[in-house]
Amino acid sequence: MPDRRLRTVDLARVVGLSTQQIRNYEDAGVLPAAGRTESGYRVFGEVHRHALLAYRALVRGYGPVTAARIMRTVHDGDVPAALALVDEAHAGLHGERTALRATGEAMEALARQAPEADGTRAARGLRIGEVARLLGVRTSALRVWEAAGLIAPPRERGTRYRLYGPSDVRDARIVHSLRRGHYLFAQIRPVLAELRQEGGSEAALRSALAARAQTLTARTRAMLAGAGRLHAYLEIVSAAGTTTGSTAGGPGPSAR
Structure with missing residues (x-):
């Protein structure tokens, strides 16, 4: 024809x-x-x-x-x-799914590992050694994470000692959890950015993750x-x- x-x-x-x-x-x-x-x-x-x-x-x-x-x-x-x-x-979409999964895993780890007592202790500001003992890591690991831009604890006036507040301890916990899962620094950064964007609210982040998952499925x-x-x-x-x-x-x- x-x-x-x-x-x-x-x-x-x-x-x-x-x-x-x-x-x-x-x-x-x-x-x-x-x-x-x-x-x-x-x-x-x-x-x-x-x-x-x-x-x-x-x-x-x-x-x-x-x-x-x-x-x-x-x-x-x-x-x-x-x-x-x-x-x-398709590889780009897979990368987005991997980051989404990492964020979900970090949230679950945060819920399991961060008792309220930690937040109370961190409210006054924890030194790097205290955070290292809390997470079970070396202080050198925390310094490496800081150098990589994953965490940014403020410095104490005068002494210039690092003081980890509640959000800093939370970020360190997330990094520790994802590193144990063999996630790279480049994969961890968007997870932390997502949490900070939601103002540190776990409920808001969970809602955002659910919406993102639906969007990825549709795509x-x-x-x-x-x-x-x-x-x-x-x-x-x-x-x-x-x-x-x-x-x-x-x-x-x-x-x-």
């Missing part, structure tokens, strides 16, 4: 876009190059419709920037590089749907034996 010819307006109606947006997509490489009539009008085909549907599906999961890069790379004829962009996006499903559309489009492109799908020029419906 010959490829059905589509005018610019026909393609725009597929997803409710303007004809100008379709032209922009072609110019940006999001769509393969269109065929042209002898008078210079664009002529699209089914391959363009599938490309448009694939791009719109990718946008929902990968965002417009990554989706456009993927489609441009496909139309440049480098499918492996396009798939590498997909892999990179994963959207990425899977987008990847499915991309796979279908690549099959069509492969069957056609071209990455452009251009329609030969000649008389026919026209829309610049």
Whole structure:
């Protein structure tokens, strides 16, 4: 069956876009190059419709920037590089899940290990040796964590001794717990930032984590749907034996 010819307006109606947006997509490489009539009008085909549907599906999961890069790379004829962009996006999402899990684990550890008595003692300010004994670590570990920017206990006036308040002890507990779980400093920083952003409130952080988990799940499903559309489009492109799908020029419906 010959490829059905589509005018610019026909393609725009597929997803409710303007004809100008379709032209922009072609110019940006999001769509393969269109065929042209002898008078210079664009002529699209089914391959363009599938490309448009694939791009719109990718946008929902990968965002417009990554989706456009993927489609441009496909139309440049480098499918492996396009798939590498997909892999990179999934790896980024996995990193977000890892950080989310680390934050949840830190919160659970905090609930198990931080009795109220600790907060009472820390309220007056604990010296580094006291915190080290409380956590069961060396003072050198606390200094390394401080040098890495994970904790920042204030200094006592005059003596310049470190004084750990309740929030400092909490942060040290979280670092200690995650380090025991083999988390890297780079993975621990966003956990602490998340807790501080919520004003130190465990309830607020738990609520934020639950919302973040739902968001990640929705993104994963959207990425899977987008990847499915991309796979279908690549099959069509492969069957056609071209990455452009251009329609030969000649008389026919026209829309610049």
